[in-house]
Structures are given as structure tokens and as C-alpha cells.
Amino acid sequence: MVRVPLFKLAHARSGDKGDTANIGLIAYKPEYYPLLVEHVTAERVKEHFRGICHGDVERYELPNLGALNFVLHHALGGGGTISLRTDAQGKTLSTALLRMVIEIDEETARRLGLE
Amino acid sequence: MIRIANGQGFWGDWREAPIRQVEGGPIDYLTLDYLAEVTMSIMQKQKRRDPRLGYAKDFVPLMERLLPQCVDRQIRVISNAGGVNPSACAEAVIDVARKLDLRGVKIGIVAGDDILDRLDALIDAGHELRDLDTGRPLSAIREHVQSANVYFGAAPIVEALRQGAQIVITGRCTDTGLTLAPMIFEFGWKDDEWDKLAAGTVAGHIVECGAQCTGGNCQADWQSIPDLANIGFPIVEAEEDGSFIITKHEGTGGRVSPATIKEQLLYEIGDPRQYITPECIADFTTIQLEEVGENRVRVFGVKGRPATPFYKVSISYFAGYKAVGTMVYSWPDAYAKAREADRIVRQRLADLGLEFDEILTEFLAVNACHGPLAPDPPSDIAEVQLRIGVRSTDWAAVDRFTREIAPLILTGPPTATGFAGGRPRVEEIIAYWPALLPKSEAEPSIEIVES
Numbered sequence: 001m002v003r004v005p006l007f008k009l010a011h012a013r014s015g016d017k018g019d020t021a022n023i024g025l026i027a028y029k030p031e032y033y034p035l036l037v038e039h040v041t042a043e044r045v046k047e048h049f050r051g052i053c054h055g056d057v058e059r060y061e062l063p064n065l066g067a068l069n070f071v072l073h074h075a076l077g078g079g080g081t082i083s084l085r086t087d088a089q090g091k092t093l094s095t096a097l098l099r100m101v102i103e104i105d106e107e108t109a110r111r112l113g114l115e
Numbered sequence: 116m117i118r119i120a121n122g123q124g125f126w127g128d129w130r131e132a133p134i135r136q137v138e139g140g141p142i143d144y145l146t147l148d149y150l151a152e153v154t155m156s157i158m159q160k161q162k163r164r165d166p167r168l169g170y171a172k173d174f175v176p177l178m179e180r181l182l183p184q185c186v187d188r189q190i191r192v193i194s195n196a197g198g199v200n201p202s203a204c205a206e207a208v209i210d211v212a213r214k215l216d217l218r219g220v221k222i223g224i225v226a227g228d229d230i231l232d233r234l235d236a237l238i239d240a241g242h243e244l245r246d247l248d249t250g251r252p253l254s255a256i257r258e259h260v261q262s263a264n265v266y267f268g269a270a271p272i273v274e275a276l277r278q279g280a281q282i283v284i285t286g287r288c289t290d291t292g293l294t295l296a297p298m299i300f301e302f303g304w305k306d307d308e309w310d311k312l313a314a315g316t317v318a319g320h321i322v323e324c325g326a327q328c329t330g331g332n333c334q335a336d337w338q339s340i341p342d343l344a345n346i347g348f349p350i351v352e353a354e355e356d357g358s359f360i361i362t363k364h365e366g367t368g369g370r371v372s373p374a375t376i377k378e379q380l381l382y383e384i385g386d387p388r389q390y391i392t393p394e395c396i397a398d399f400t401t402i403q404l405e406e407v408g409e410n411r412v413r414v415f416g417v418k419g420r421p422a423t424p425f426y427k428v429s430i431s432y433f434a435g436y437k438a439v440g441t442m443v444y445s446w447p448d449a450y451a452k453a454r455e456a457d458r459i460v461r462q463r464l465a466d467l468g469l470e471f472d473e474i475l476t477e478f479l480a481v482n483a484c485h486g487p488l489a490p491d492p493p494s495d496i497a498e499v500q501l502r503i504g505v506r507s508t509d510w511a512a513v514d515r516f517t518r519e520i521a522p523l524i525l526t527g528p529p530t531a532t533g534f535a536g537g538r539p540r541v542e543e544i545i546a547y548w549p550a551l552l553p554k555s556e557a558e559p560s561i562e563i564v565e566s
Binding site for chain 1: 152153248332334335374377378379380381382383384385386387388399400401402403404434437439473475477479483484485486487488502504505506544545546547549
């Protein structure tokens, strides 16, 4: 297996609606999108954000944009003006998601030039 | 084809942007978004103190600068600068027009969104105005409400344009409505042309945050994005069939590419199949992008569905007090010193018997952004900023906290610095309460005034 950090495969943008954050995860190349769909599941993202996101995580697919949208509930310390966090609006949760490392098989890695 | 330029993504955005949008090339419409959720409560407070206030004051000198050119070139301006007092805003712009000796300039005023005075009647009539996030009814915090506004969409702006307005000033309305309105007006789109309305809504969503779709705050290859100092703000080249091109003026910095557009499309959305506005429900999974030239991306294929019978309501309410204190510690043992200082402050607060709803500690340069996902800092880290925030409904507790930071300088770990800003301020928390209201319960009003 080959370990690949998400920041090599995708870029992202995050924002807030109250205490809910969303993270758009966008594949750099169309051929990376299936990897995101397979490996970056809602469960995996909830686990990744343990200690930050205290609610459910929903995932939506946008194959037309080669992108996934994650909605993280109770993820901003109360949100908006209530939150005491530096990043009360969740602007940096995008790059926090890009810290995730996924494991892909060697043949796929070779085919996609990700070795 | 019509060109709709966005010149302001929020109140406090780059002041040069609207001027450059008008002076930098051809446009037909200039849209300016000034209202964030907390802005309305600030404006209500200003209006209570002075009935002539309660709108985005920056809009007036901007119009003084741009109005002659806009009149000359027949550029129409659409803005939610009216805040909680659109007619006072319009009056101030009329004064400016007269000063510039511009006669006959028509200003459309869109109001009726302010339902603060009607809240009790609405609750009595059975509208619970439940918080969309928590499900609680508004009665739980009724006495703390500071402002309450319905989000109108494009429709009243379209009506103002039909009545000949050169400038349209609204109160609370959807950000997307500012961009969609000129399309409905120019192309004569009908109320049930869902795909076209959805396409115009998508265009509005792309440009509503200003340069955030033209290379600002863009992660994709950010270091290669040219000349952010002169970043161009977005322009929609809209076609009657609902397709449009996103671009920016020639010679400006930044970038328009599928990557910059995709990042903005995914900004602050929930279920992409259900992007709900007063006009329609747009399906973001139908959006197609095509790069058709340098800094030109064509958007097409957007599908929409019928609107819901509700308006969204934005309510703000007083929710207690907070304060944030910081202190910087230097090498050696910077992180250990900052952690010890945090422990000391917390012990002193506990010894005083003070209670808070929350005390939050962050260490800037260590974990403030990414929390537990951040790696351990290097042992020789040059400096760390301790940042402690507290929140309480008890003003005295928060005030006492603000007096427990400076003593660290002489009574805590060594090398404390960075305190020149003085004692932290106690801030009122004005929180946000989103709700729904049947459309039949709120009617926009449109008035035209003339210089």
C-alpha cells in the first residue's frame, strides 16, 4: 500500500453556517475523484475531526465538479459570535482535512503517478 | 449579453474594488453586498440612537465618487447597503446627487424585510420561528432579540428596476438576489423558469464573496496566482438562456479558472442538490464548467426546481459576554511557559469562585487552527502566543477575567511579552438565530425617489 496525503490529491475550501461547518474537497484531476469517493467517507472524516467536530458528518457528492462536500455539525465551538476560537468561522478546517492520509494500492498509485 | 460586476463581498471588503470595477472596463450593473448576519444588530443599535442611521455609511461617499460615471454610462447599482434603514440611506444618496448637480436620478428603495416590531404578533399568530439549527422556538429568547429581518430575493429589486431605478437600495435580501435581479429584469425570465432562475442564482453565489472566486483565498496553486495586490473582482457575462461566463477586467491580478470557481461553488453550502433561495431551488450537481479563454470560465447546464413557500428570517439576539486575552512567551521552553501561564490564570479564576459557560485556551503557532490535528511543535520553537477566551452571562465574571492577564507579566513564567494592546475588552455577544416564515406573512415594499 502507498500512503498519500490528501493535499496531493485535492484542494479545499471551508466556511460556516452557525455552529455547522462545511468543507468542499475538490480533486486536482478527474482521475483522483474516485479515490476521494472511496477513501474519504463521512465516517473517516468524523474520526479525523474527533475533538473538533462534536456532531454528525454528512457527505454529498458532486461528480460534475469532481468534488465532495462535507457538512460537520457542532464543529465550531458554538459558531459565529458565540465561539471563542481563533477560527470561529472554520476557515482553516479545509486544510485540516487535507492533513488526512489515505492508503491506496500500489498499482493504482503507479497508474496515477502517486508513488 | 449583460455584464454584472460585484464590487464588494462584505462590509469592510477592499475599498478600491467597486471603483476599479466601474473604471476598469465595460459593465452594465454594479452589485455591492454589505450585510453579514451580525451587521443588522449593529445597525439596529445605531438607528435606536439616531433615526437617520442604521445603514452602511460607506456606500454614500462611494456613490459620490461613482455616481457621475454611472449616470453617464447608464450603469445601474444594486446594493443591500440600506441595512435596517434603506430610506435614510436613499436620502443620503439623493443629497449627494444634488450636491453633484445630478438631477432626475431615480433611486429604488426596497423595504418591508424588517419584522422586529411584528415579532410578538407573529408568535401570537402561531409562528414559532424555531431556530433552524437547534429547533428551539423563538419564545425562548424573545426578550433578547435585537433585530429580525426576512431575506427577500430578487423580485422586489426587479420591480424597482422596472420602475426605472438607477440605484436600488435594499434592506436584508439574499446575496444571490442582487445578481439574479438584473437577469430577470433584462431577459424577462418568468417566475417558473426554474432552470434559468437557478442559473442566475448560481452566478450570484459565485460572485457574492467578491474576489473569493477570482483567486483570493484560493488554495489551488496559490503561489502561482498573479498580482493579488491588484486582484480583479468578478464580472458575470450573462446570456438570456441562463448560461454565463465568469471573468474579470483586463489587466487586473488574480485568476479565473475552473479551480477558483469550484472552490467558491462549494463555499458555505449544505446539500448541493438543494440550494434554497426565495426564487427557486438550485441543483449544484448539474453545474457544468468550461474554460473558454484566459480568465474566462463558462457556466452552463444548471437545473432548478420550484421554490419553497418560506422566506428565511435572520434574527439576532443578545447572548452574554466574552473576552479574549493573549500573552507571548519566547524561547526557551516557550510552549511550556505558555501552558503554565494558562494553568495559573485558570487556578486564579477558580480561586475567585468565578464561573464561566466556557473557558477556551489556544496556543497560536502550535494548535489554534487545527487543534488536536496539529503536530507537536518543535522543542526549540521561537515563541508561542497564549490565547485564553471566556464566555459568561455574568458581566462581572468576564470583566474580572480581563484583569487577570496583565498580572502574568510579573507573577508568572519568564519572558512574557506582547501585552502593549492593554487589557482585553468585554464584548457583548450578539448571536444569530435563523428561522423560516411563510412568504404570505411578509410583503416587500418598493418606493422610488428622485434627485
